[in-house]
Amino acid sequence: MPFAPDQHATTLLIRKLESITPLSDEERQALESLPVRVHVLGARQDIVRDGDRPTHCCLVVDGWACRYKLLSQGKRQILSFHIAGDIPDLLSLHVPTMDHSLATVTNATVAFIPHESLQALVACHPRLASLLWRDTLIDAAIFREWMVGMGRRSAFERIGHLFCEMYVKLEAMGLAGDYHCPLPLTQVDLADALGLTPVHVNRVLQEMRGRRLLELRRRTLVIEAWDELSTTAEFDPRYLQLEARAA
């Protein structure tokens, strides 16, 4: 049986939306007939750049992506990480010009969906519109949580919080379990995401390993003491709005 990447992409999107509410046949079919263009990209490639006016949205099918902003003197702030099922630049549907860039972290396959098709989709299917809107709102909830981290949490708590967040997100997509998950980020990436220095990330990581909270090697994270890590990081997953999935 031949591989059908297009279908895989839309199926992924349907699965993701159905984890929130069941869809009607009509809605499902509307999603299936979305004209997607699937691309395979290498690691660390820009998908959309700050200032661009995209004509497509990008659904992550496989691998990791991240959004980031560059400042003067080469400083970088990573704004979010994205995994399969995410549409990181869905916002371009209603805000024409990008205020940040989007890039792959790992090798990744992404599906591009034309704005017109999505525009038509949300015009005809208000419930799908709501679901997609909701998705951008959860994105914003994650931003808020990161703001709390950078504003009020120590380096240790910030790193622990990010690890808990990524684990839970991956687990919800069936990409992690048993406290094991992929974490294809360098210490520089972590530093740029958390507002820290790579050197300091390294030292905190060593402390975490020393305290037997986790293991992190060869791009995979093992959380050995979930309870201790999540409580000292004050991680409360409600903001991810995943409870529907559990039901």
Added chain:
Amino acid sequence: MPFAPDQHATTLLIRKLESITPLSDEERQALESLPVRVHVLGARQDIVRDGDRPTHCCLVVDGWACRYKLLSQGKRQILSFHIAGDIPDLLSLHVPTMDHSLATVTNATVAFIPHESLQALVACHPRLASLLWRDTLIDAAIFREWMVGMGRRSAFERIGHLFCEMYVKLEAMGLAGDYHCPLPLTQVDLADALGLTPVHVNRVLQEMRGRRLLELRRRTLVIEAWDELSTTAEFDPRYLQLEARAA
């Protein structure tokens, strides 16, 4: 002529949306007939609390509001400030339970709009839905910019950036001009918004005054050297998506 506060609230909303795109008569009328309930609140009162499941959204008509999260040990992170025309908890329309609180900063008048009415509005008027969606996306853009600040900018730059942002937002609503604007925030508020300490905010403020960049007294801010302040803070207002207004 008697004061009609309800009408004032919907008019404000219409003005705000029309600053982005012109509305049809039908759309304008739909907005006008929104059943709003206007409340006058004192300063520093919670409007919605973390964990609540609101049944209404809150349009700020006058005064300032802010969103915040509380952490253990009484730490607080302010997530955003809101002025007339903003609907800070519009997200509750699609994400039922609040992951943060919303409170007044000053005495304020706010208009509550039932979810059902907004739900009906966006179902019947896709263009209004897009505009409101867009509003939540700009909110997220501001979060991202604050993340950059807390992650990668010095205290000086962060404070300067916030002042530029608030000035531009207020000016766009006709609430500021000539580099003068209201700024009814205490140094504690600023500290909690920027991830700093009140003591440090105080010292940086003194430096800014010393360098003749601004004056801040009696709850009003005067930016005396816009160019210098905005360039050292690397303030680029594109993320606020206000250019439409200028046209």
Added chain:
DNA sequence: CGCAAACTTGATACCTTTCAATTCAGGTGG
């Protein structure tokens, strides 16, 4: 097998926090 990227380590500097008073400002009541 060898190179480049990623990770470690050490020593030092510094921005920001802490803690603890003290001063100032605006609103109130006598």
Added chain:
DNA sequence: CCACCTGAATTGAAAGGTATCAAGTTTGCG
């Protein structure tokens, strides 16, 4: 009209968490 009161702003001294800078040392991969 002034003394009083409370929240806000200011100051000083010292500690601390992170950043910097500058080497090493691994690891992964071609």
